Amino acid sequence: MSEPLYGVPHPHGPLLGPLSPPLVRSTTAGQPDAETLRAMGAGERPGEFYQRVGHQNGRAFESLVAAHEGADGAVAFASGMAAISGALGALLRSGDRVLVAEEIYGGTSAFATTDLVRFGVQVDRFSALDLEGLRTALQRPAKIVVFESPINPTLRLVDVRAVATLARAAGALTLFDGTFAPPPIQNALALGVDLVAHSATKFYGGHSDVLAGVVAGRHELLGPIEAWRRRTGGTLAPDPAWLLLRSWPTLALRVQAQQDAALALAQGLLDDVHHGRLVAVSYPGLPQHPDHALARRQMRGGGCVVTVELPGGLTGARRAFDRLTRIARAPSLGGIESLATLPAFTTHAALSTAQRAQAGIADGLLRIAVGLEGADVLLADVRQALGG
Ligand code: PLP
Numbered sequence: 001m002s003e004p005l006y007g008v009p010h011p012h013g014p015l016l017g018p019l020s021p022p023l024v025r026s027t028t029a030g031q032p033d034a035e036t037l038r039a040m041g042a043g044e045r046p047g048e049f050y051q052r053v054g055h056q057n058g059r060a061f062e063s064l065v066a067a068h069e070g071a072d073g074a075v076a077f078a079s080g081m082a083a084i085s086g087a088l089g090a091l092l093r094s095g096d097r098v099l100v101a102e103e104i105y106g107g108t109s110a111f112a113t114t115d116l117v118r119f120g121v122q123v124d125r126f127s128a129l130d131l132e133g134l135r136t137a138l139q140r141p142a143k144i145v146v147f148e149s150p151i152n153p154t155l156r157l158v159d160v161r162a163v164a165t166l167a168r169a170a171g172a173l174t175l176f177d178g179t180f181a182p183p184p185i186q187n188a189l190a191l192g193v194d195l196v197a198h199s200a201t202k203f204y205g206g207h208s209d210v211l212a213g214v215v216a217g218r219h220e221l222l223g224p225i226e227a228w229r230r231r232t233g234g235t236l237a238p239d240p241a242w243l244l245l246r247s248w249p250t251l252a253l254r255v256q257a258q259q260d261a262a263l264a265l266a267q268g269l270l271d272d273v274h275h276g277r278l279v280a281v282s283y284p285g286l287p288q289h290p291d292h293a294l295a296r297r298q299m300r301g302g303g304c305v306v307t308v309e310l311p312g313g314l315t316g317a318r319r320a321f322d323r324l325t326r327i328a329r330a331p332s333l334g335g336i337e338s339l340a341t342l343p344a345f346t347t348h349a350a351l352s353t354a355q356r357a358q359a360g361i362a363d364g365l366l367r368i369a370v371g372l373e374g375a376d377v378l379l380a381d382v383r384q385a386l387g388g
Pocket of ligand 1: 079080081082105107148177179180198199200201211212213332
């Protein structure tokens, strides 16, 4: 195989020259001769050629992700959805069957049921919390199993290794969305999945100012994904790639501080449950969480998202939501600012109250993506919002 056009892990050398990498915006690059032009045009050689094919800032980010994930390489895209749709678009063909977890990001679900179906892919759903159901679904051939963990917004966990093992035994690939728990927290490839995708908009960016996505895995799978990116043009641009490089050295520190604050917030809010000011608090790092043992097996920490159920259903949740002063009322997660959303109004608005209830999503649910303000500040904000 010729050298890949995407980033591959490379060993750390001494820090020589400028410590902040140059940002190279050039869309094209001069070549020394006809043979180089030919080889670059044919995709036989990596390097600076034409920005849609790849560029040094993008490859540097891909190399970091690949090393961090323990992958052969990584392919970066302009958004998380471009990465997920790119992986599926590149590997599936008309007539293939794909199994998509019910408990998956809405954008992935919409892409599968709208676009993959339009292109003749059979999309079947399964519950990632029901391994027996998955085993039955895999009795008929499937090309890819798509799932994620932790599940949004219930924060239930999927046994990643068990799903990967079942899929592999049935001859199916696995595509795992690792957005809610990137490698400082969870290494999905080490747990056995074939491909891991991230919305790098979240923790990798970390400052709510970058839209990006990335897929990591084995060369044999990344080759077609990179070719898809080149053909369809969803390449990550140099500016966001540079910002991702800028965010990288603080990733582990940010995630650790955010996890510590999330755990302390969840522990503090247990008191509010005890006194009836909250119906429930969910956080995988709490021993009370139904999947706490699994969290200890497959994650390093409980993640950076806490959900609470307010008394009074949607009315109670809206009231507390509107009263927040430090936690911003905004979608997304993984950034330095804490954000709150109401799943009944955002990610799960398309479902009826009954359908949400069946998925374990109470109308009074409030999701808090924990940033870096500190647990005391967040706890005080939630408590004042509760009116206590
Ligand atoms: N996957 C998950 C779990 C997400 O939460 C999101 C966005 O919120 C995406 C994928 C899509 O990422 P992006 O918004 O970068 O396209």
